Amino acid sequence: MWSYFANPHKFLSLSAWLAPLFYGAGTLCILWGLWQGLWIVPKDEYQGGDIMRVMFIHVPAAWLSMASYSALAVASFVWFIWRHELADIAAKAIAPLGAVWTALCLATGSIWGKPTWGTWWQWDDARMMSVLFLLFLFLGYMALRASMDSRQKAARAGAILAMVGAINVPLIKFSVDLFTSLHQPASVITADGPKMAAVYLTPLLVSGLGHALLFGGLVMTHMRTEIRQRRIARLTASALEG
Amino acid sequence: MSAAPILAAFRQAFAEAWAGGAGALLPLGFLGGAAVLVPLGIGSDTQTLKAVGPGIIWVSLALSSLVTLERIFQADVEDGTLDLWLQTGAPMAALAAAKTLAHWLAAGLPLALASPLLALMFQAQASVELLIHLGLYTLGGLAFFFWGGVGAALSATVRRGGLLISIIALPLYVPTAIFGAIAMTGGIGSDGAPLLLAASTLFACAVAPYAMAAALRLAAD
Numbered sequence: 001m002w003s004y005f006a007n008p009h010k011f012l013s014l015s016a017w018l019a020p021l022f023y024g025a026g027t028l029c030i031l032w033g034l035w036q037g038l039w040i041v042p043k044d045e046y047q048g049g050d051i052m053r054v055m056f057i058h059v060p061a062a063w064l065s066m067a068s069y070s071a072l073a074v075a076s077f078v079w080f081i082w083r084h085e086l087a088d089i090a091a092k093a094i095a096p097l098g099a100v101w102t103a104l105c106l107a108t109g110s111i112w113g114k115p116t117w118g119t120w121w122q123w124d125d126a127r128m129m130s131v132l133f134l135l136f137l138f139l140g141y142m143a144l145r146a147s148m149d150s151r152q153k154a155a156r157a158g159a160i161l162a163m164v165g166a167i168n169v170p171l172i173k174f175s176v177d178l179f180t181s182l183h184q185p186a187s188v189i190t191a192d193g194p195k196m197a198a199v200y201l202t203p204l205l206v207s208g209l210g211h212a213l214l215f216g217g218l219v220m221t222h223m224r225t226e227i228r229q230r231r232i233a234r235l236t237a238s239a240l241e242g
Numbered sequence: 243m244s245a246a247p248i249l250a251a252f253r254q255a256f257a258e259a260w261a262g263g264a265g266a267l268l269p270l271g272f273l274g275g276a277a278v279l280v281p282l283g284i285g286s287d288t289q290t291l292k293a294v295g296p297g298i299i300w301v302s303l304a305l306s307s308l309v310t311l312e313r314i315f316q317a318d319v320e321d322g323t324l325d326l327w328l329q330t331g332a333p334m335a336a337l338a339a340a341k342t343l344a345h346w347l348a349a350g351l352p353l354a355l356a357s358p359l360l361a362l363m364f365q366a367q368a369s370v371e372l373l374i375h376l377g378l379y380t381l382g383g384l385a386f387f388f389w390g391g392v393g394a395a396l397s398a399t400v401r402r403g404g405l406l407i408s409i410i411a412l413p414l415y416v417p418t419a420i421f422g423a424i425a426m427t428g429g430i431g432s433d434g435a436p437l438l439l440a441a442s443t444l445f446a447c448a449v450a451p452y453a454m455a456a457a458l459r460l461a462a463d
Binding site: 129133134136137139140143144147148149153156157160161163164165167168171172174175 | 392396397399400403406409410412413414416417420421438442445449450453456457460463
């Protein structure tokens with residue numbers, strides 16, 4: 001199965017129509033979620049009044065930041081074991097996008113935190129710290145790749161770092177969880193099912209789906225660009241050899 | 243397989259750390275300098291110093307590991323030692339662990355041993371607690387050196403790799419720093435914190451050598 005999907009030609013023909021589909025569906029979902037979030041859902045005074053509407057960006061961004069690091073780790077693992085070039089191309093595409101969504105999560109979280117908790121940032125809050133260190137993991141990964149002098153070395157070093165980071169994420173999460181927390185506990189993904197009213201939950205899930213689709217579409221476009229760049233490099237090299 | 247290459251790597255790294263005459267005094271001087279600058283920077287209020295003291299020692303320990311590790315593998319790549327190691331067929335993970343351990347003995351352990359003295363400089367009460375803290379610094383420093391070693395091995399072929407090591411190692415230092423801080427300040431979960439610190443150090447000792455080995459094989463290519 002891996003080998004079937006690892007073929008760049010199949011990927012190019014698949015993503016040629018899948019990426020635009022993801023963009024279109026993702027944009028529709030996000031717009032619907034924002035419309036619901038900004039105009040339709042009632043405001044929740046307990047969560048700070050109108051400012052809670054930032055939730056429809058903040059929570060999907062938080063989901064995406066975690067999902068994208070998992071995707072980076074899986075892609076790195078697949079590349080490290082099977083050396084499928086497409087996995088490395090995916091990892092390279094995921095890192096900057098994951099960093100953007102992680103930064104978005106931190107920024108919207110601060111904007112929500114200032115009016116409700118009276119602070120932009122709290123150093124002993126578990127979730128804020130986990131997300132901050134996730135951002136550092138992404139930035140370190142990108143910096144390491146950028147500093148390697150060949151593509152192959154960048155791929156190998158990046159894969160090692162992403163895997164070391166991935167096995168440390170549970171430990172980092174556990175350690176920061178020991179700190180007392182300002183952030184509310186999980187309310188969507190819990191053992192007893194969602195604790196949130198459906199009027200909030202539905203737009204939130206649709207918005208999350210939209211962000212995921214947009215993310216997927218962007219990753220595919222980055223990957224297509226990278227495949228073409230590698231092809232150009234190879235064609236140029238062979239033309240120079242004459 | 244014989245243990246000779248591993249012992250040789252340990253001896254080489256230990257000699258390297260003491261080369262130039264200063265040896266363990268250099269990181270100690272670094273820590274002493276930081277300890278003198280802090281009261282000048284934040285004021286000499288006794289309560290404040292008492293509160294920030296342990297934190298300053300943790301930060302100095304982390305920084306000294308980064309400073310020490312910056313070139314430990316880079317030099318081996320440049321002068322060909324790494325290629326010779328690979329030819330011996332000795333397990334790379336054991337070699338990397340031996341080198342890291344040697345540098346921790348030369349730079350990390352002296353800092354931990356000097357910590358009671360520094361704590362007194364930060365107005366801590368002289369008590370048996372300082373010796374417990376010494377043990378915590380010893381454990382935590384070991385984890386810092388192993389994770390820092392991963393950063394050093396990954397950036398062994400990079401010019402000015404020192405900056406890269408910091409950003410790579412920082413997230414990996416988090417559990418150690420947090421468990422250490424909780425164990426000392428007596429916050430929530432402080433009873434189990436020393437055990438968690440020890441566990442996370444063991445985890446670092448178990449995992450980091452393999453990551454270093456993979457990174458060093460890459461650096462030798």
